[in-house]
Amino acid sequence: MEKLYEGKAKILYKTEDSEILLTQFKDDATAFNAQKRGTIKGKGQINCTISSALFQWLESRGISTHFIDCPEPTQMRVRAVTIIPLEVVVRNIAAGSLCRQTGLTEGTLLPFPLVEFYLKNDELGDPLLTSDRLKILELATPEQIEQLQSLALKINQYLSEFFTSCQITLVDFKLEFGLDSQGQLLLADEISPDTCRLWDQQKNDPQQRVLDKDRFRRDLGEVESAYEQVQQRVLAKLGLTEN
Numbered sequence: 001m002e003k004l005y006e007g008k009a010k011i012l013y014k015t016e017d018s019e020i021l022l023t024q025f026k027d028d029a030t031a032f033n034a035q036k037r038g039t040i041k042g043k044g045q046i047n048c049t050i051s052s053a054l055f056q057w058l059e060s061r062g063i064s065t066h067f068i069d070c071p072e073p074t075q076m077r078v079r080a081v082t083i084i085p086l087e088v089v090v091r092n093i094a095a096g097s098l099c100r101q102t103g104l105t106e107g108t109l110l111p112f113p114l115v116e117f118y119l120k121n122d123e124l125g126d127p128l129l130t131s132d133r134l135k136i137l138e139l140a141t142p143e144q145i146e147q148l149q150s151l152a153l154k155i156n157q158y159l160s161e162f163f164t165s166c167q168i169t170l171v172d173f174k175l176e177f178g179l180d181s182q183g184q185l186l187l188a189d190e191i192s193p194d195t196c197r198l199w200d201q202q203k204n205d206p207q208q209r210v211l212d213k214d215r216f217r218r219d220l221g222e223v224e225s226a227y228e229q230v231q232q233r234v235l236a237k238l239g240l241t242e243n
């Protein structure tokens with residue numbers, strides 16, 4: 001199959017149908033804008049499985065996503081979209097760059113979910129945009145920006161509730177959206193421990209509770225087992241495993 005694009009975590013292939021792409025999830029991991037590189041064994045399969053499960057669950061709640069099906073455990077067929085070059089981040093608890101840039105202490109519960117738009121541009125280091133910069137860049141219409149904001153908040157509500165039922169706190173996450181050939185706005189890319197901060201509610205220790213890519217970023221060890229833990233709880237909650 002013709003390779004359309006190889007990113008840091010996934011490879012996109014064309015299919016016979018121009019409206020459908022095949023995404024191959026890789027074990028490769030990068031952090032700090034690819035300055036740190038490594039592999040997380042089994043990550044491709046785990047992220048594909050978790051993403052698929054969450055996309056289907058969100059679909060059942062009325063959120064339109066690019067998900068079609070999984071022909072293989074590391075492969076997802078998706079609707080081809082033109083990605084809006086924005087990373088839509090929702091934060092419930094202060095962590096990561098929010099702490100570095102504002103001085104907020106990691107773990108501070110935010111008074112309301114914070115929706116942020118970052119420019120999806122590796123050369124520029126994915127900078128945080130202001131609302132006026134967003135308007136000037138014209139990467140989406142003002143109506144689409146409104147739509148992205150409200151979709152992001154709705155998805156946050158659903159996912160927060162879902163992860164809580166798995167005894168996991170959804171600290172923050174990054175979403176990507178795109179427009180299909182009919183101009184329909186779809187949730188795209190992936191939702192996984194690579195793109196979410198997830199804290200185990202069964203652990204109090206601030207290092208032990210981390211179940212996401214921060215284990216890799218901060219060399220906390222037991223990266224694979226953290227990803228497996230998330231997969232196991234998500235699938236169990238959805239009734240997709242015996243346990």
Ligand SMILES: Nc1ncnc2c1ncn2[C@@H]1O[C@H](COP(=O)(O)OP(=O)(O)OP(=O)(O)O)[C@@H](O)[C@H]1O
Nearest residue numbers: 007008009010012066078079080081083176188189
């Ligand atoms: N349904 C889709 N149609 C078209 N492109 C998509 C779709 N879903 C995701 N993508 C894009 O495919 C690429 C996925 O690869 P990956 O996540 O590895 O990228 P990345 O290394 O994070 O790089 P990038 O900075 O381009 O996101 C991303 O550029 C993402 O925006």
Ligand SMILES: [Mg+2]
Nearest residue numbers: 007008009189
């Ligand atoms: Mg990516």
